[in-house]
Amino acid sequence: MSRQDAPWSEHGLTEEEFNKIESLMGRSPNYLELAIFGVMWSEHCGYKNSKAHLKKFPTTGPMVLQGPGENAGVVDLGDGLAAAFKMESHNHPSAIEPYQGAATGVGGIIRDIFAMGARPIASLNSLRFGEISDNRVKRLLNGVVAGIGGYGNCMGIPTVGGDLYFHPSYRGNPLVNAMCLGLMKNDRIFRGQAVGHGNIVMLVGARTGRDGIKGASFASVELSDKDPDKRPNVQVGDPFMEKLLMEATLEILERNLVVGLQDLGAAGLTSSGAEMAGRAGNGISIDLDLVPLREAALADWEIMLSESQERMLLVVEPKNRPEIEAIFDKWDLSAAAIGEVTSDGIFRIHRSGKVLAEIAARFLTDEVPIYIRPYREPSYHQILKMADVSLLSRDIDLSKTLRRLLASPNICSRNWVYEQYDHMVGLATIIRPGGDAALLRLPESKRGLALSSDCNSRYVYLDPYLGGAIAVAEAALNVAVVGAKPLALTNCLNFGNPENPEIYWQFVLATDGLAEAARVLGTPVTGGNVSFYNEFDGRAIFPTPTIGMIGVIEDIDLRLTHGFKNVGDLIVLIGKSKEELGASEFHHLMTGRDEGVVPSLDLEKAAKLNDFLVVAASKKLLLSAHDCAEGGLAVALFECAQASGGLGVEIKFSGQISTAAALFGESQSRVVVSLSPDKLNDLTELLTEHGLEHSLLGQVTNDDRFHVIYNDDSLIDLVHDLALTWSATLPREASI
């Protein structure tokens, strides 16, 4: 069909949507208007395929000051402080141009945070790549990590944690989910609302150019090998500009010179203008002649859809304009008045004295079509569940298996990544990357803030409901294990094409599981992001609903870390190991297959475990704590020994399950703790109070030996040797 025949197709709209636009407007939209609808009604901006299911999430709680729908969620931390935090994807740009794609993903989420009036203090990122042996993957990994570092390091915002997994399903479509958190006074939250008729709309920061045009639409289709053509769709980041923009913006907010603000992200001026007007029920009138441009020849639609980075839209009272201009001038930034807030509710664009577009703002924000897509269970689901995962676990060399697990890309040391990020700037990082959660101290407070991101997508693929719930439980446990009470979460829901009923089934079930876990664990969802169409050449990624969890510890001196502390301390496993090898890293390592029954999860018990850890930390019963995750108990024990700086372990325990399941199984809600022997009675009592099981495993020793005896099987190795294996993989495999 030609453009005349189907004017909607160029803008990613359907004929049905085009008809809806015509009936809303009472006329045919012109080219610019249709382009505006195209981006605003895209999945990326309008959430048309996901909105119905996002309503399932619990979003309120006594500490929630701002739930979903704003630039970022905000929670009260106590002591007059609040945290703004959010996670967002930048997957498709990173697939095409990894450095800039990842860098601008970081830049975008940072702007979301300071747009709320918060000073960003920490970033995390959740990354997924194909198999690391693949040269294409090595290039993506190096580019993405360098891009995240390049942007965050320059901004002076520490990158304190995150997660990283490799699986072939991400080969052509890596995931780059960036999370940022900022601090503000709890009575100083700014919002993205265009309030006050006659107020001035100012565009500040970088000039508008041709980069990233239609990035939002690009995010809403699948990838293929033809995509190098889409390089012009990828934005280019300038962290120095953003650093200036952040300082200038925080300065005008501090002086209370702004009534509303929003960053320019996906769909640029179009979405920021329309969303700010829509939230306030007002209109906005913009004169394109007043927009500072990098080159004069930009077309109307290019200005409106440009995703040039490092720009903010401000709504200010006319009397404050001179002071704002002076502050931006100090930082050598441009601040242009480009329009005003109107009372008629119309999003209106002018240029050279002519009206180019007139659309009721609410058509763009509130009339987005909402699709409840059909879904069905994929055939793989029941089949993969039935796989027998027990056969391979007999007669294995335990030491060799542990070494292979420690060397596997999903378990090995992440230092190669973290060392490329400045994770210390700001002098707040108390637990550095590599622990269960990062821990930051808060200014003028005894409290600390724990952050973690997580999602085991193999679990989600094999059992979306359970996998979605486990992602939340795991992220919450990571936070609790340092002694912090899980408070709230943000998410980034990465899936394939939602128009495929089997993909949509994954989405529906995973969000069901996520919602239920968030409810039972008392961690409301304060915001997030949906990223569909993560497919490459027709193959979808593993469904990956990444969770970003935050928690608060009342007194930072009570924090727990995972390294063993003293010779003679007792090692105890809290929780119960079951015959659960399905979906495990162990099974994947032995067979290369993703199959089996996902480990069971008792959410009530998970909540009790979190409570227990917070209480145990506050009573100083424990000396270390570490969550058992991929690779099971053996890997967790190694990590505790490795982080001890020279101690070993002597473990002897027995049980009914197979040795493989006991050592490498991934039963949920388990924590390895160590404690002084005189605290054992108190610990047992507290565990009983919380209805939790435990088993005494052994003790910390003064030599380098890693000695584990289970029933009649034994594993003997040296911590130092295991550590070499564990730390060698990424530096070796990532090098190009």
Add this chain to the structure above:
Amino acid sequence: MKTAVIVFPGSNCDRDNVNSWYAVTGLKADLIWHKESHISDYDLIIIPGGFSFGDYLRTGCVARFSPIMKEVARQAAAGRMVLGICNGFQILTEAGLLPGALMRNRDLKYLCKDIFLRVENNSTPFTCDYALGQILRLPISHGEGNYFVGPEEHKRLVDEGRIVFRYSSPEGQVYPNASPNGSLDAIAGVINQNGNVMGLMPHPERLAEDILGGTDGRALFTSILNSYRLAPTKKSGAQQRG
């Protein structure tokens, strides 16, 4: 004692230095914007880490042209203490206040981690509270810390004891590979001929409190304070505290 921390656009350790200086000495420091061309006299000027002007060109090569740098040079010439950390070190070499240059790390990657340093000269006002040969654990966080200096200048640095810190093994051995960034002669920090301008790549301000996981950076700040107190001359005229 009057202390200034210079803020360039893109500086990002400016507030960290103010906070850390306060945590160690109990003294306040002023943040000074780079566009200032006349400032009052300071006893200590810290040029902090970060990415001045984005460091898109050679690191520090734009910052050296900021108006404040003339003031820094003037006060350095007057014998006041000037300390450049990380990007501050890079700026001081670009400004010609310290010899040498800092090139990209040997492995071409940004590196943020704890490393070990050996104190090679403890008779400077910046290091007098350290023992000679003391081994310090301090973090680095840079992409361009690969120090280079010509052979004649290098010989002069060695002969005059102006190499203040060298990268070392945890046990204190210095060998070429001990340097995480490939720097010449494992150099991590140098001082000028007058002994009042020092630059180093590691961040002492990042490990100066127990809760941050180490305190090896403290003595750098206490050294400065103690040398100030002991020196009878060259003071800014500010009221002496403590």
